[in-house]
Amino acid sequence: MTDSIRILMCAPDHYDVDYVINPWMEGNVHKSSRDRAVEQWKKLYKVLNNLAVVDLVQPQKGWPDMVFTANAGLILGDQAVLSRFHHPERQGEEPHFKKWFADNDFTVHELPEDLPFEGAGDALLDREGRWLWAGYGFRSELDSHPYLAQWLDIEVLSLRLIDDRFYHLDTCFCPLTGGYLLYYPGAFDSYSNHLIERRIPPEKRIAIEEADAINFACNTVNVGQTVVMNKASDSLKLRLGDKGFRVLETPLTEFLKAGGAAKCLTLRINEPVLEDVHANKPLESRIIHLEGHLLDAGTMNQALDMIVDNGGSFKVLNFNLGTERQSVSAADVRVSAPSMEVMEEIMNQLIDLGAVASEEEVCDAHTEICELAGVAPDDFYVTTIYPTEVRVNGEWVLVRNQRMDGAIVVTQTTAGTIAQCKLLRDLAKSDRVVVGVEGIRIIRKAEAREKRGGEEFSFMGAGVSSERRVELVVEQIAWELRQIRDRGGKVIVTAGPVVIHTGGAQHLAQLIRHGYIHGLLGGNAIAVHDIEQALMGTSLGVDMQKGIPVRGGHRHHLKVINTVRRYGSIAGTVDAGVISQGVMYECVQNNVPFVLAGSIRDDGPLPDTEMDLIKAQAEYAQLLEGTDMILMLSTMLHSIGVGNMTPGGVKMVCVDINPAVVTKLSDRGSVESVGVVTDVGLFLSLLIQQLERLTSPYEVV
């Protein structure tokens, strides 16, 4: 059979590294020797001419990369798909290859403009002819794959390249006779590796190491049992030998400088068509609609980047740019993905960005019945903090009890359809749970922009706030606290023990005393340290006035716990007149409810600390209901807990000396969040000062 194989090559008459369009070319511009290139090419030609029939295409001046005929196009039977080069540097090769294909009686297919595909460099037939492997990610676009499937009537398996050194599929992947595959797994994303492993049984996979990969060992010309390549390590030669392959090495170092080797320098032009092989449905595709301040708010960028980052591709079908500052934009985008799994991941994230299915494609949400109490169906939709609607019987129904990390349960009642968020543990057997990504939309209001004026809250995105900015933001928070108090609103504080260690207790106590705070959430520690300070003047044994450890101070907090235990509760201790100042004292005196959630490291604990975490979570959620604003003061643990149960729209102020904590918490994608990177004691003292400035001289803070 081998004598019937035909290969197209192009002599290196005009070959050089003239520009940089892949990492191999960097630092190599005009560094390759023409003489050596010619010599190496001739040697390859000779080797191949012994194994197959080699045809030649006329080299063209000004198109140095034309030697890499693998990129001319893709051939199957008498059909040729002409390449559409990604880089202008190579686009001039197209007409020459087109002419060669036409002159040699191929039917030439041309892709739409702006849809790059780089031929057999990125598309390799399984050597048994069962399917076509097609690469994307650098040079070829995923959306070109359905065209290949259609024109060549063959199943296309899309593989995503992620390492720019292996920018073409043939630099890291080579199907061999007998269903073997020589490849470098590191060049592919995990989904593609999974796809490869599903198609090729382990005994047929020859996965190579990076050291061989960078010598272009995968860039191999395979004719029968012979493999021709630039270079292979001894161990690779042995492995290939074991599988029955004869390795012929022929140095192609001059071409490596342009990012190509043996396989790149060839195009197989007589690929046989198998009768019983046909195309499948090659790509998943959906049309979504986006609306809002798509450019100003960066939504469009985010959406498109996200699609590509997840291994999908897109085509913007139309984009209506809002012309005035306040007008919104709208876009329809066709999203494609290599598989249903990838599509679902992309759609999930697009839904979070507020995307909805196009009108033609919108359908009801899919649901599945819970088979086990407390366990959702596998593919359940995970909720976010944003107001969400699900489509049931053609109607959009608003989801109740919105919170993140829940499932949506749909119930039919006589009054109509009810949809609500439920935590996994609260799911009952036979609850109807929303699964997949159909019929779900998130309402992300565009007006948030006008309401906040954008500016004052945007700085925290950068993470660190400068001193002046801290002052400005504290002024703003003071003003809001004042507004909320005056209109009878609700502010909840979640605080860590650092508030006490940094001397913030007196300020927080003052806020509570003057009616600014309507609930306190924290752990055992904040209460213990606050009471320690109230009773003994120390916090974790450190004198709060002098800032030095007190002799025997490390026992103080246990003594405090013991005292409170004697009186049965914090309130009992206050009532007995034992505690007469501090944060917990003010809570008790002013009827401000608090919940203390326990943890594994708690000493004691205080009788008030709830060690049943499920109960503690429920009590937190209850106290948070109807909250307008949450002050998160130096506690990552409790702040994240609180954030998880709070719907979008509630303003959160997160104060921590550690920028990472602030970023983590404010990264809820909501304009409502403010992060302040500063010492919490200092923050509270500034806040009190600002509140005093807002107050007329006749009132108290």
Ligand code: ARG
């Ligand atoms: N310099 C060429 C480019 O970057 C090299 C092409 C190598 N060809 C291949 N099939 N991998 O396009």
